Each structure stands twice: as structure tokens, then as C-alpha cells.
Amino acid sequence: MAMLEIHDLHATVDGKVILNGLNLTIDAGEVHAIMGPNGSGKSTLSYVLTGRHGYEVTGGKIMFDGNDLMQMEPDERAREGVFLAFQYPVEIPGVTSMTFLRTAVNAVREHRGEAPFDPMDFVKHLRKSATDLNISDDMLKRAVNVGFSGGEKKRMEMLQMAALEPRISILDETDSGLDIDALKIVADGVNAMRSSERGILLITHYQRLLEYIEPDHVHVLAQGQIVKSGDKSLALELEEKGYSEFLDNAA
Amino acid sequence: MPDGSTNITPYLAQALEVSPTFAGAGVDWVDALRNAGAQCYTDHGLPVRRDEYWRYTNLNSLRDERFQLASADPLIGLPPLPHPSVSGLASYRIVLVNGRVQPKLCMLDGMPDGVLITDLGGILVAAPERLEPHLGRVVSLKDMPMAALNTAFLQDGMAVFIDEEIVLDKPVHLISITAPGEGAMMVQPRHLVVMDKGAQATLIETHISAAGGSSFNNIVTELQVAENARLNHFVFQGESETSVHLSGTAVALSAGAYYESFVLQGGAAIGRSEIRAYLNGPGADCRLDGVYLATGNQLVDNTTYIEHAAPECRSHQVYKGVLGGQSRGVFQGKTHVTRGAQQTDGRQLSQALLLSPRAEINVRPELEIYADDVKCSHGATAGELDENAVFYLVSRGITRPDARRMLIEAFLSQAISEISLRPVGEGFSTHIQQWLGSHVDQSPDGDPS
Numbered sequence: 001m002a003m004l005e006i007h008d009l010h011a012t013v014d015g016k017v018i019l020n021g022l023n024l025t026i027d028a029g030e031v032h033a034i035m036g037p038n039g040s041g042k043s044t045l046s047y048v049l050t051g052r053h054g055y056e057v058t059g060g061k062i063m064f065d066g067n068d069l070m071q072m073e074p075d076e077r078a079r080e081g082v083f084l085a086f087q088y089p090v091e092i093p094g095v096t097s098m099t100f101l102r103t104a105v106n107a108v109r110e111h112r113g114e115a116p117f118d119p120m121d122f123v124k125h126l127r128k129s130a131t132d133l134n135i136s137d138d139m140l141k142r143a144v145n146v147g148f149s150g151g152e153k154k155r156m157e158m159l160q161m162a163a164l165e166p167r168i169s170i171l172d173e174t175d176s177g178l179d180i181d182a183l184k185i186v187a188d189g190v191n192a193m194r195s196s197e198r199g200i201l202l203i204t205h206y207q208r209l210l211e212y213i214e215p216d217h218v219h220v221l222a223q224g225q226i227v228k229s230g231d232k233s234l235a236l237e238l239e240e241k242g243y244s245e246f247l248d249n250a251a
Numbered sequence: 252m253p254d255g256s257t258n259i260t261p262y263l264a265q266a267l268e269v270s271p272t273f274a275g276a277g278v279d280w281v282d283a284l285r286n287a288g289a290q291c292y293t294d295h296g297l298p299v300r301r302d303e304y305w306r307y308t309n310l311n312s313l314r315d316e317r318f319q320l321a322s323a324d325p326l327i328g329l330p331p332l333p334h335p336s337v338s339g340l341a342s343y344r345i346v347l348v349n350g351r352v353q354p355k356l357c358m359l360d361g362m363p364d365g366v367l368i369t370d371l372g373g374i375l376v377a378a379p380e381r382l383e384p385h386l387g388r389v390v391s392l393k394d395m396p397m398a399a400l401n402t403a404f405l406q407d408g409m410a411v412f413i414d415e416e417i418v419l420d421k422p423v424h425l426i427s428i429t430a431p432g433e434g435a436m437m438v439q440p441r442h443l444v445v446m447d448k449g450a451q452a453t454l455i456e457t458h459i460s461a462a463g464g465s466s467f468n469n470i471v472t473e474l475q476v477a478e479n480a481r482l483n484h485f486v487f488q489g490e491s492e493t494s495v496h497l498s499g500t501a502v503a504l505s506a507g508a509y510y511e512s513f514v515l516q517g518g519a520a521i522g523r524s525e526i527r528a529y530l531n532g533p534g535a536d537c538r539l540d541g542v543y544l545a546t547g548n549q550l551v552d553n554t555t556y557i558e559h560a561a562p563e564c565r566s567h568q569v570y571k572g573v574l575g576g577q578s579r580g581v582f583q584g585k586t587h588v589t590r591g592a593q594q595t596d597g598r599q600l601s602q603a604l605l606l607s608p609r610a611e612i613n614v615r616p617e618l619e620i621y622a623d624d625v626k627c628s629h630g631a632t633a634g635e636l637d638e639n640a641v642f643y644l645v646s647r648g649i650t651r652p653d654a655r656r657m658l659i660e661a662f663l664s665q666a667i668s669e670i671s672l673r674p675v676g677e678g679f680s681t682h683i684q685q686w687l688g689s690h691v692d693q694s695p696d697g698d699p700s
Binding site: 050052053073074075078079083084086089090091092093094095100103104107108111143160164 | 637638639640642643644645646647648649650651653654657658660661662664665
């Protein structure tokens with residue numbers, strides 16, 4: 001049984017068809033990359049998987065570890081191990097990053113039947129990941145994402161991923177807006193999460209990220225469907241030729 | 252008597268009937284003050300919509316139900332107080348039950364020389380001359396019709412005098428308990444705080460109800476803060492939802508004086524805090540902040556008036572509230588800068604979160620400026636919780652109700668964090684958490700409470 005099976009998925013946003021019969025299977029231990037032109041439905045896929053309000057599934061099914069994902073509320077999906085690194089992480093004034101992380105981690109731990117962390121233990125638990133991601137104590141004391149640079153926001157997403165230890169991580173355009181140093185830190189963070197227990201789905205417009213995180217499979221998403229799949233060489237091909245071939249096919 | 256005339260001045264007859272028995276009756280200036288209140292109230296009556304500061308708060312329930320003046324000295328013990336961090340604070344405690352000071356419940360031992368914390372009723376009898384230069388001098392009856400009614404009934408409350416340069420070692424904690432019996436009951440307490448030059452003190456007020464019928468609590472507080480004196484004032488209004496709680500505070504600041512007020516309103520069917528601050532001396536500084544929480548059919552009103560009557564004064568106001576159910580919030584804030592008040596710094600912010608489609612907020616910020624070298628601003632926002640933020644938290648495994656509570660608490664914490672006395676800030680935070688726990692949606696589909 002695959003960890004994540006998306007079968008003939010149709011979805012609309014504001015009544016407009018965005019996903020139109022998408023099929024994708026991800027096994028534990030695999031890293032998949034979905035590439036595609038703007039407007040092809042990449043971000044919609046990430047929001048459908050996480051259950052965001054306004055992204056309506058009109059057909060098909062999504063099975064996660066053998067369970068129907070569509071029957072779960074967004075917070076249940078997260079506690080079951082679905083994680084989305086946001087393209088645009090949200091600023092939460094008045095809530096410190098540390099409190100936010102601890103609340104989230106304890107919600108997941110409680111779901112797994114594990115004891116919650118008290119604040120002191122949690123600081124210790126977080127230390128290594130924070131150090132690896134070059135996240136200072138000062139950042140953790142500040143309100144979530146408030147006043148963070150683009151790179152800091154993406155590193156904070158990676159810290160959340162590390163702390164929550166998801167079954168599947170979806171990274172939506174995590175490379176956008178990063179300079180090369182920040183990109184390396186983020187890529188190291190993702191690579192550190194690679195494991196035989198975990199699936200990773202990279203959503204990206206550019207091939208650049210894939211130089212640092214090597215995918216097992218690459219898919220092209222266009223007009224709401226996976227139109228081509230291959231290995232990492234497909235990404236290089238796309239870099240060279242662009243997406244026009246897939247856009248023309250749609251006409 | 253035809254309805255028309257009773258509607259003009261309800262409650263006044265009771266005042267005229269009983270005032271000869273009040274403390275201080277027969278003292279000329281006390282009689283004159285009460286008569287002035289009665290006359291002003293006769294001329295004006297209960298406030299109506301056309302009154303500038305009562306546009307959004309309707310007092311028809313005071314016309315429909317006949318509240319009787321509470322009888323003196325009901326014998327009750329102290330009910331459990333909210334906020335252990337506040338009630339556990341070492342303080343000079345003065346307790347009012349139904350508007351009358353209860354000496355047996357007060358703890359006023361060890362007052363330093365030069366400090367007097369006592370019952371207004373006692374001092375009206377024993378030493379009215381001490382009150383004469385102060386009582387009724389700050390409050391403007393024509394601007395505050397409910398203060399006129401209170402003045403007609405003036406008989407008891409708290410009186411505090413802090414002499415020159417004295418820094419009071421502990422806060423004064425005024426605990427006001429409204430304990431109605433079977434019938435509808437009213438109380439008309441009157442408080443006075445006189446801070447002499449350079450004096451410093453903290454005043455905490457806790458307003459709660461004991462179980463019972465409906466009540467009408469009409470409070471007037473006069474505060475005089477002399478040159479370079481400092482007064483910190485923290486108020487918790489948690490009366491029962493069968494109560495009408497109207498509080499009118501008038502504060503006069505001399506040169507270099509500082510006044511900080513924080514009002515947390517979470518109780519009463521109608522809860523109103525009106526503060527009028529007069530910055531009379533150069534360099535006076537006042538902060539008026541508040542948080543309000545309302546649900547069901549509650550109405551919560553915060554009305555402020557700040558008069559910059561001298562140069563180089565500062566006024567800062569931040570009011571934040573959360574409205575659920577069919578509740579209504581009112582914020583009216585007027586900053587008046589007189590001609591000579593150059594280098595005024597006046598800022599005002601009102602922010603409301605509406606948790607339900609049927610909740611409502613009426614906001615009226617106003618600047619009236621007659622000086623040309625001033626910095627004044629006001630801002631007002633009202634809106635729902637940011638769904639992007641809710642989803643961000645939910646996508647990390649936090650339940651939707653918990654996510655909403657976290658965000659609301661964060662929104663309010665920016666106001667609470669301004670409270671300068673830590674145990675009070677902690678107590679108010681705890682109250683907010685408890686309120687959110689019982690009033691913000693538990694339903695998984697996230698329908699607002």
C-alpha cells in the first residue's frame with residue numbers, strides 16, 4: 001500500500017476547475033517533485049491535500065496510509081502527519097514562535113499518545129534542529145514570522161517540519177525568494193528529513209531547488225493533470241525547453 | 252403621575268426623599284452639591300440618543316424597571332474574588348457592598364502617616380471640610396448626566412488622600428460587590444482620590460456581583476493628581492449579566508502629573524466606562540487603555556474624553572475588544588486640544604474583533620484641535636479573525652477552537668502587555684483565557700460563537 005495515493009482528483013476554486021483528473025502515488029521513502037507553469041494547479045494541490053477552506057474537491061479520492069484523507073479536518077490531517085511548508089508563511093503577531101511550535105508539537109504528541117513537552121524540555125528538544133537551521137533563540141522569542149526576512153520565514157517552516165516529524169512533507173515553492181545561502185540551509189533541512197518512513201513532495205517552478213534536493217521522481221503538472229513523469233533528468237529537460245510544449249498541448 | 256413626566260427624571264424622587272438622612276446632610280456645601288446634582292438631573296433626565304456621549308447606549312431598561320435604592324448594610328461576607336494574582340496582592344483593602352463601605356471587611360492597617368484611606372460617608376460626618384475643596388470639583392455634571400444623578404444620591408464610597416511626596420507602599424484595592432435581593436436594586440457609590448504633589452499610588456478596582464436579581468450600579472469617581480504625582484488605576488468590571496454598570500470617572504492632572512488607567516470590562520448586561528481626563532498643567536501625561544469581552548446580548552461601552560488644556564501634554568489610548576453572539580461594543584473617544592496646548596501628543600487606537608456575524612461595534616473617534624503645533628492621531632479597526640492565520644495554525648495540528656483562542660488572546664495581549672503592574676496583567680490575562688475557554692466555539696466546523 002502506498003503512503004499517499006491520489007486518484008483522478010478534480011478540484012475547483014471559486015467554481016473554477018483547477019485540478020482535472022490528477023493521479024499521483026507517493027511511497028514512503030520517496031522524494032517527488034512536481035513542476036509546472038504558473039497557474040497549472042501546483043498550489044491548489046497543496047491546499048487540497050491540507051484541507052484548506054475554499055478548495056473544493058469535486059471528484060476522485062485521496063488515500064493516506066489507507067485512510068480517506070478527505071474525511072479528515074485540516075488539523076486532523078496535520079496530526080496524522082501531513083505537513084505543508086507554505087509558499088507565503090503567515091505572520092502571527094502576539095504569538096511567539098516558541099509557543100506556537102510547542103502548542104503544535106504537543107497537539108501532535110497528544111494525538112500519538114505521547115506525553116506533552118513542558119516548556120523547558122521543549123527548548124532542549126528543539127535545540128539541535130534550530131542550530132542546524134541557523135535559527136537563533138531571539139527568533140524563537142519573536143512573534144511567528146513577524147519582521148522575518150524571506151529566508152528566515154522559510155527556515156522557520158523547515159524548523160516546524162523538523163519538530164512535527166510528519167509522514168509526508170509538501171513543500172510549496174520553498175525555494176522562491178531565497179538567495180543561494182538560504183537555499184542551501186533549507187535544502188540541508190529537507191535532506192535531513194529524508195527517511196524510509198517519510199515521503200516528500202516538492203512543488204517548484206524552477207529546477208534550481210532540485211540541484212540541492214535530488215528527487216526520485218519528477219512530474220509535470222499542466223492544466224490540472226500530471227502530463228509527464230520521469231526521473232531527475234526530466235527536470236533538466238524542462239529547464240532547457242521550458243513548459244511551452246505542455247501549454248500547447250492544452251489547446 | 253403621567254408617564255411622560257416620570258420618564259424625564261426617574262429615580263430623583265427617591266433621592267429627594269432620602270437625602271435628608273444622608274451623611275453630611277445639613278452641611279451647607281454638601282446640601283448645595285446634592286441639590287446641584289438633583290437640579291442638573293431634573294433639567295436633563297436620563298441620557299438619550301441625542302446626547303453626544305450616549306448615542307449608542309440606550310438606558311431604556313432603567314425606565315422600564317424601577318430600581319430601589321439599596322438598603323444600608325446588608326450583612327454578607329466576602330464572596331470568592333476573581334484573579335488570585337490580584338486578590339493575593341498585599342494591599343490596603345476597602346470593601347463596598349451595595350455602595351456602602353463595610354468596615355469589617357476592610358483591611359486598612361498600617362497606613363503610613365500622610366495617607367488616609369477611608370469611607371466617604373464617615374468623613375462627610377466627621378470632617379466634611381477636608382472634602383470641600385475636592386468633592387464635585389472635577390466632575391462636570393452638565394457633561395455627565397448620570398453623574399448628576401449620582402451626586403443627588405451622594406452618601407458613601409471610598410475617599411483616599413495621599414499627602415505630598417508620599418509613595419504609597421501597597422496598592423489600594425477597592426472591592427465593590429453588588430448584592431441585589433429579590434427586587435431590582437440600585438446603588439450610587441461615589442469615590443474620591445486626592446493625590447498631592449509628587450505622591451504616588453496604585454488603585455485597583457474589582458467590581459463583582461453576588462447572586463440575586465437585577466441591579467443598577469451608577470458609580471462616579473473623581474481623581475485629582477497634583478503636580479508630578481502619579482496614579483496607576485486598574486479596573487476589572489465583572490458584574491453579573493443582570494446588572495447595569497455605569498462608571499463615570501473624571502481625572503484632573505496638574506503639571507507633570509501621570510495617570511495610567513486600564514479597564515477590563517467583561518460583565519454586566521450594559522457595562523459602560525466613561526473617563527474624562529483634563530490635562531490642566533504642562534507636561535501632564537495620561538494613558539487610557541482597555542480590553543472588553545462581550546457575548547450574548549451584552550452591551551459594552553468605553554467612552555473617553557481627553558482635554559489637552561496645557562502645552563506639552565501626552566495622551567495615549569488603546570482599546571481592544573472581542574464581541575461574540577449578538578453583543579454590541581461602543582467606543583467613543585474624543586481628544587480636545589485647546590488653543591494654547593502646543594506640542595500636544597495625542598494618540599488613540601480602537602480595535603475590535605467580531606466573532607459572530609450578529610455582533611456589532613459602533614466606533615466614533617474624534618479630534619478637535621485648536622492649536623497648530625500638535626501631533627494627534629486616531630485609528631479604528633473592526634474585523635473578523637484572519638482566516639489565513641487560523642488555517643496556518645490549524646495546518647500544524649492545532650484544533651480550530653484552540654487556534655481561534657490563540658489568535659484572540661494574541662490580539663488582546665498587545666493591550667494587556669501595557670499594564671505596568673505585573674500581577675494585575677497576569678490576573679487579567681487569566682480572566683481572558685477563562686472567558687475564551689467558555690465563549691469561543693467548541694464546534695469542529697468552526698461556526699463562530
